[in-house]
Every structure is written in C-alpha cells, then in structure tokens.
Amino acid sequence: MASSAAHTTANLPLFRRLVSEWEAASQASQPTSQSGKIEPSRDDSFARRSGKDILVAFRTRPPLPEEARCKFTADENIYANSRMNEEVGPQATGAVAAEGGTSEAPEPDLDAEFCPGISVPPGVDGKMVAHVPGMKWNGPTLSHKVFEADLAFGPDAANEDVYNRTVLAQDMINLALGGGVGCVLAYGQTGAGKTYTMESLERRLALDLFPAAEALSARFLASQGDQPGQSATSESPSSVQECIFSFSVTFLELLGKRATDLVSPSAGDTADGTAPSAKEVMIHENKLGEVRPLLLESQVHSSEELQDLITRSLAHRRTSPTHRNATSSRSHAILTIRVKNRMVPYADEGQLILVDLSGSERYEDNKAHNKQRMEESREINKSLMNLKECVRAKAKATVEEEAFVHIPFRSNKLTLLLKPIFDIELRQPSKTVIIAHVSPHIQDAAHSVNTLSYASPFKMSPPKPTGPVVYNSADPRTWNHEQTVEWLVAAFTNCALKRKKGINRQREKAAKALGKKIRPLDMSEPVDLAVRVEEFCPAPMTARNLGRLYMNEWVEKCLQTRADVLKGDINGEGDADQAQTDMVKKMAVEVYAKFNDLLSTARYKTQHDMMATRRKITAKEVYGEVPKW
C-alpha cells in the first residue's frame, strides 16, 4: 500500500537510512576502474539510439530550501499557504533555485530535512530510480523502481549539459534549417523544473539558430560561386542568412480549448475601460492536413530579436500559486519557430516547436483550489491525459504493426499542434525530445513514478517513414512536379474538349435552324489550353503546394497565366477579353473542384483503409459478461 504524505514525513529518518543503504549497495555493484573510481558507462547506447525520431530524457532538480523547511506536509498545507501569501518570483527561491542568485533567508539544513525519492545511478546512461515509500502490516516499506530512458539528468546537471545532449545531439537546428521538424516537450509534476529547463533551452536555441543559418548560407553561396558579402543586402551586409532564410515565430498559451497569443496578448482597449481579455487564437487543420494557428506571425532577423520576443512573451504567461510552486504555469506554452528557405519556395517549412507543458497535480494537491482553479486543473489533466493516450497509441503502433492503431491527436488542441510527431502519414522528417521532470523528494515518489512511466513508452516509438512517398495517381499528395503538371494538362485538355463539344452542339443547332449543314470542328485535332500550365505550376511546385491555395487564389493564378486561345475565335462579337476571362474562370473553377475532390477522396480513403484494419472490440471485451434477465 502507498504511504500517505504525513506518514512518509513521520518516517523520514527511516526512509533516509533505507535510501542511503540502497545507494551504497548499488554503488558497490558498479564496475570500478583501477583507481577505485566509478567509470562512466562504456555502452554508447545513446549514440546508437540517437538515430531515432524520439529521445526520452529524465531530469530531477536539487531540493529547494522552502520545500525542506516545510517537509511537504500535504495535510497541513504549510508550504502552499506560506508561498501563496508571498509575492515570490521563481528567481527568489534561494541559492539553489537561482543560477547565480542570492538569498537573504538563512539556509535551512537540507541534509537534516531532506530524504531523496529519486536516484540517478552513476555510470549508467539513462537510468533513474524512484524510491517509493509504502505501508504493510509489519511497518513501513521502501521499494525501488527502475525506469529507463535515453538520458537521465541528476540534480547537479546544468542546463548547458541538457541542451548539449538533447537539442544539439539531435542536430535539431540543422534539421529545421533543412525543412524538418524539431520538437522539445517538457513534462512533469508542478514545481519539478519544466519552466527552468525550457526557458534555458529556448534562449540557447535562439542564440545558436542564427549563427547556424549564417554558416549554412555562407557554405551554400560559396558552393554557388558567390562571395557571401556580394549577396548580402546593402543595409545588413553581415547577414548572409537573410538572403536564404526567413524566420517567423508564434508563442501560444493553451489552456483547455482556448489558445491565446503570448507575443501580443491583449485584444486592444475595451470601450468600458475594463481590462482587455486576451485574443483567442483559432487552430485549424487545412485541407492538406497542415496545422497552423490563425494569427499574425512575428518575423525575426537576429538572435537578439528572438531572445527579446521570448522574454516579452514569457512575461505574459499566466501563473498562479499551487501547493508546490508559487509561480506555477497553469497553461501549456508553445513556442514555434518556422524556417522558410527562399531558395526552395515550395518546400515544406522547417519548424522548431518547444512546449513547456503545464504541471500535473494530484487530487490531494489541488483539493484546496477554488472552483475556477479546479476547472483549470481538470482541463490541464484532460489535455495531459490525451497526450498520454497519443503516446501510448504511438508506442503500440510499433508492436501491432499489422493492425491500425488509432492515435487520437485530433481530439485536443495540444496534440493537434503536435501533429508532426503523432501523424504517421506525415513525411516531413522530425525529431522529438521529451524531458520528463520529477521532484527529488520522497514525498513525491508516487507522482514521480507516474511521470517516469508516462514518458518511458516514447522510447519504443519507431522512426516515422520519411522521404518521397509511393506514387498513386489518385492521391495528389504523392505527385511530384512532373506528375502534377501532367495531371493539370490532362484536366485543362478535358475542359477544352468539353468546350469544343459545346461549340459543335451550338453550331449544329444554329445551322439546323437555318436549314443548312455545317462541318463540325475536328475533335481529334490538338486543343489549345486556356492556361499556360508550366507557368501556373512552375518547377519544383507540386500538387501539395497547389493544395494550399484557396479557390480565389487558384482562379487568380489561372487568370495571371492565361493563354489567349480565343483570338480569332470570337469574330469581333462582344468583348473578346471579357469572354476569355469568363472562360478561364469557368475552367479554373472546374479543375479546382476536380483537384480538391481527388484530394479529399484520397484523405478519406487513407483513413478508411486504416479503419478497415482496425481490430473490432466486442461489447463483451469492454463490459464483460452481460447478465441474462
């Protein structure tokens, strides 16, 4: 049986002794070098696994002075009350909390108050052990649960180390510059250190992104025989990357179904003088299945601009005190940096998505909340549950290869925004790092077990298929440039032939009325197309790019690339130019409808084929044996 918080606190000295005995025993079993020191693992399993799409890391932080002082007596709520009544920022939590910060408060004796609930065995990569206190008829017990990830960061690990071994090791910046998706997710209990990690990763990434783009651009221009200085704009001659890359940023806060913009959060002044409420941002999936929030993206041109934007946005993030964290973030914060390569305008945009998830709370942690906070906690837990379901389903997809496993990423805005990770159909290369954060205290061990077991299944996720898909004439998403042009030529030819048939019918009717005979137009002769297809769809544009166009954009593009096929066909009757425009519009709409029909049928068919392989669950499996009346 699990031990209650009060019971754990009462037996702290015993648990402390049991944990140190376990640590001593496990260190003794480690391989030692001749010098007697524990050798770091020679097994380079991390290096081997780093080719995977998803890397899982565990992280625990050092104990904080306040926590030790109040010993987490959940029943008395001392910690929560003492923190909630103070106006304390995250940097003011003492010498351990702030990097380089100072504290006026006297240092509590952490060793006397603290009992570790988490150990990171030295010399083994990726292992974390949770020490879970329990209760049996014959007294308190302590079990040691081992969890495995690709990496495990102990309380002494610096943010620099986390950044180097996750974002840098996965080469996320170059991946995004090359049109792929890099994603970092911080998950864990409230107060476990997610924001501390993510803020640092965001800033370091902002610092490295532009120099990396600069280096890549210089290499590219040099390979083209250009001197970097020659191609740069005269206003900013040092910024070669601006000739090739453009960066746009969104920073969203997501609470339940409501997403708001953190970059410019207010909806403007209200007429009655009340505080303006934050603008809600709509998040939609377009007909090609791309997810893009409907808001104005901020363009950034340098590391300083990006860092400044991150600082401004973070200041807008909503926080409120929880039982464990005086400045707890009660929402998910999603920073997305999109990279457009001007040299390949029709290629997919690269993306870097950094998600600081809201902290999970146990029932006993949030029972002191008011109604609104309870509702907030429910929303947070619901979206985290949905994320968990997606994680489980993704891991299951590896095991049950022959049967379709439904990944419910569309049922929540958070997982919808994370579509590049979950959608197996998406061919864009992606790399994800999940950092599961746990509190170091034994009182949180049960919650830590939850967090660690939540993240572990991600480790099994198979690499997503990437690269060109197999050509299917009925699915525009699989067409390359040549195949797209071929289809467009056929579609516009069809329209021209239909028009020719119509003209023949009209001429025949008119001739019949006059009692004359007329020779019909020769249908076997090649027809002129109303649109110059090679200009309408220039290389390397594909059907996927065309699929992003709305109908008015499509028609406009057709009109811009129209061919004058009616010259000499009108015989001076009426306005030839207007007739030509009307005809192109009509054909453009017809081809657009056909194209979109194909696109939606293909998407529906993929889903239908997947569903057909889905294992049917009987009512008996769900509800058990139904009693007979």
Ligand SMILES: Nc1ncnc2c1ncn2[C@@H]1O[C@H](COP(=O)(O)OP(=O)(O)OP(=O)(O)O)[C@@H](O)[C@H]1O
């Ligand atoms: N690795 C670390 N080293 C030192 N202090 C840390 C570390 N990680 C977190 N902290 C401190 O712990 C406190 C809680 O951290 P943080 O606010 O990042 O938690 P969180 O998981 O984001 O919480 P919530 O989900 O409630 O927002 C902060 O005061 C932070 O400075």
